[in-house]
Amino acid sequence: MADNRGHLLPVYVLADESYSMAPYAEELNSGMVSLHEALRSEPMVAAKVRLSVLGFSNDVSVRMALADLRSEEALPLLRIGGVTNYQAAFKDLLTRIPQDIATLKRDGYMVHRPAVFFLSDGQPNNSKWRKPHGRLTDKSVTPAAPNIIACGVGEVEAGTILQVATRQDFAFVSVAGADIGTSIAKFFIALTSSVVQSGRSLTSPHPELVVEKPEGFTMAIDVV
Amino acid sequence: MTMRGMLPFGNSRRLDDNQPSSRGRHANPDAGFPPGEAAPNPAPVGAPPSAAVGDRWAPIVVDEPIFDFEPKPPTSRSYRPDTVFDGWSTGDFTVRMASVRGYSHRYSGTPRQDAAEIAFHPETGAVIFAVADGVSSARESHLGAARACEMAVIVLRHQLSSPHGRADFTEMVQVAAAGMVRQAAHILRQKRPDPAAVEARFGTTLVAGYIFPEAGGAAASMIQIGDSSAWVLRGGRYLPVLDQKLDPHAEVISSGVSPLPRIPASVSPINLSLAPGEVLLIGTDGFGDPLGDGDGKVGQLFAGHLTTPPSGRALAHLLDFSRETFDDDRTLVAVWQQRRETGERA
Numbered sequence: 175m176a177d178n179r180g181h182l183l184p185v186y187v188l189a190d191e192s193y194s195m196a197p198y199a200e201e202l203n204s205g206m207v208s209l210h211e212a213l214r215s216e217p218m219v220a221a222k223v224r225l226s227v228l229g230f231s232n233d234v235s236v237r238m239a240l241a242d243l244r245s246e247e248a249l250p251l252l253r254i255g256g257v258t259n260y261q262a263a264f265k266d267l268l269t270r271i272p273q274d275i276a277t278l279k280r281d282g283y284m285v286h287r288p289a290v291f292f293l294s295d296g297q298p299n300n301s302k303w304r305k306p307h308g309r310l311t312d313k314s315v316t317p318a319a320p321n322i323i324a325c326g327v328g329e330v331e332a333g334t335i336l337q338v339a340t341r342q343d344f345a346f347v348s349v350a351g352a353d354i355g356t357s358i359a360k361f362f363i364a365l366t367s368s369v370v371q372s373g374r375s376l377t378s379p380h381p382e383l384v385v386e387k388p389e390g391f392t393m394a395i396d397v398v
Numbered sequence: 399m400t401m402r403g404m405l406p407f408g409n410s411r412r413l414d415d416n417q418p419s420s421r422g423r424h425a426n427p428d429a430g431f432p433p434g435e436a437a438p439n440p441a442p443v444g445a446p447p448s449a450a451v452g453d454r455w456a457p458i459v460v461d462e463p464i465f466d467f468e469p470k471p472p473t474s475r476s477y478r479p480d481t482v483f484d485g486w487s488t489g490d491f492t493v494r495m496a497s498v499r500g501y502s503h504r505y506s507g508t509p510r511q512d513a514a515e516i517a518f519h520p521e522t523g524a525v526i527f528a529v530a531d532g533v534s535s536a537r538e539s540h541l542g543a544a545r546a547c548e549m550a551v552i553v554l555r556h557q558l559s560s561p562h563g564r565a566d567f568t569e570m571v572q573v574a575a576a577g578m579v580r581q582a583a584h585i586l587r588q589k590r591p592d593p594a595a596v597e598a599r600f601g602t603t604l605v606a607g608y609i610f611p612e613a614g615g616a617a618a619s620m621i622q623i624g625d626s627s628a629w630v631l632r633g634g635r636y637l638p639v640l641d642q643k644l645d646p647h648a649e650v651i652s653s654g655v656s657p658l659p660r661i662p663a664s665v666s667p668i669n670l671s672l673a674p675g676e677v678l679l680i681g682t683d684g685f686g687d688p689l690g691d692g693d694g695k696v697g698q699l700f701a702g703h704l705t706t707p708p709s710g711r712a713l714a715h716l717l718d719f720s721r722e723t724f725d726d727d728r729t730l731v732a733v734w735q736q737r738r739e740t741g742e743r744a
Contacts, residue, residue: 178690179461180723217465218502221722282694283723374502375534 205362219373231256260303295328332397345394364388469504485710496714542600550606575659601657636692684726
């Protein structure tokens with residue numbers, strides 16, 4: 175084995191950039207800014223996190239890949255357009271995650287199971303996403319199958335979010351009637367807290383993925 | 399609400415490039431260990447720590463250092479110094495121990511959660527050791543770790559002095575766990591605290607045992623609870639003698655420990671023989687993780703400095719190396735055999 179440079183947690187923000195998110199673009203991007211600021215104020219945690227930001231609509235746009243936030247001046251802006259294509263999102267991760275893990279390991283890091291934070295406000299445009307999602311989350315197919323934390327706002331159905339998340343307690347939907355912009359802001363607060371807490375635990379005797387429920391969300395299992 | 403799921407988941411000398419660092423208190427890479435353990439150059443009174451130009455006690459940098467900062471005081475109900483070290487020699491062994499607070503704990507104001515004890519048992523010539531790593535999520539695990547070490551050493555010393563002269567590791571673990579529960583009862587002011595609650599607040603790993611001289615070398619026995627570990631250092635190579643926390647070849651990391659005071663279903667000691675010249679190392683994962691399989695820069699650093707026993711303070715300095723992403727408490731006990739004629743006690 176090459177030199178051992180320590181433990182890393184790859185984190186993927188998979189954000190819906192479809193047209194229906196247009197009214198909330200500001201909240202999406204200010205959420206990214208607060209995530210960036212929080213991690214820069216925790217440099218020891220940031221050293222152990224590699225952040226990728228992927229926007230999905232018709233296709234997947236890589237806004238940032240395996241970034242060390244200590245050396246990033248700003249996080250990229252998400253751009254709105256297209257339909258809600260879950261299939262494109264999971265197909266992308268299916269190839270991206272194993273490649274990323276291989277890259278990090280080649281660089282001498284030990285890699286924790288990746289965490290994907292999925293945010294959508296709409297139902298998928300078709301059901302073809304289930305196949306790549308199934309392969310992505312099946313450890314016999316994808317040894318580095320990620321933990322997927324799924325958060326739904328607006329029109330997305332709780333049942334769909336439950337299917338996206340890899341554990342029932344990783345599936346959250348905003349409470350009925352909640353302001354979507356506010357919910358998106360709360361999503362990013364919970365995301366930031368989860369990443370910081372998980373990053374702190376990485377070198378502990380008991381590393382764990384800490385998932386904070388966004389304020390104003392409820393567990394999807396309680397809704398279906 | 400918070401859900402928790404298993405994640406199957408500076409100031410210094412550079413090791414790699416032998417160039418002086420421009421960062422903060424990083425020491426001159428050419429300095430090596432302070433010759434003759436000379437006193438460090440003091441910083442000007444009132445100056446920030448990074449102003450201590452030429453600070454030969456600044457941490458050794460390996461690869462990329464952790465950024466320079468002044469530690470916060472630990473919030474603890476009892477005194478818990480940043481660094482402890484110890485060392486002495488018997489007729490058969492030279493022993494060094496050091497335990498240093500991790501950079502993340504210095505940054506956050508958390509006490510050092512590692513603990514260690516060493517003791518000599520004159521009747522048998524054995525050196526008794528205990529190393530513990532308090533579970534980071536347990537708020538007062540530093541107390542649990544210290545108590546587990548204290549009890550383990552007391553029990554082993556007592557057992558070795560008994561007529562049969564043998565260690566009973568099952569009893570040792572039971573007594574250590576009971577000691578932790580009694581301590582928790584006192585702190586929590588509860589007669590019989592819930593074991594799960596004691597584990598959640600005081601939980602700790604433990605490696606404890608002893609090494610004694612035997613014909614043609616030495617023999618060691620120890621138990622492992624959790625992911626602290628032990629190695630034999632031979633010719634610059636590290637041979638793990640206990641279960642390792644990390645499989646470097648795994649696709650992603652999987653890890654979990656069952657800490658004291660939870661008692662494992664069976665307590666099976668590991669017994670090993672050491673040839674002359676082999677060094678026994680017992681350490682927490684703050685040492686073991688950066689060591690990895692020992693082939694990397696951290697392994698080289700320690701192998702280079704542990705060919706002969708450094709002083710206790712030098713071991714503490716070595717253990718306090720700065721390398722980004724490695725910010726946990728670090729503790730190491732090292733035992734060298736004294737040179738002697740085969741089959742004879744020195």
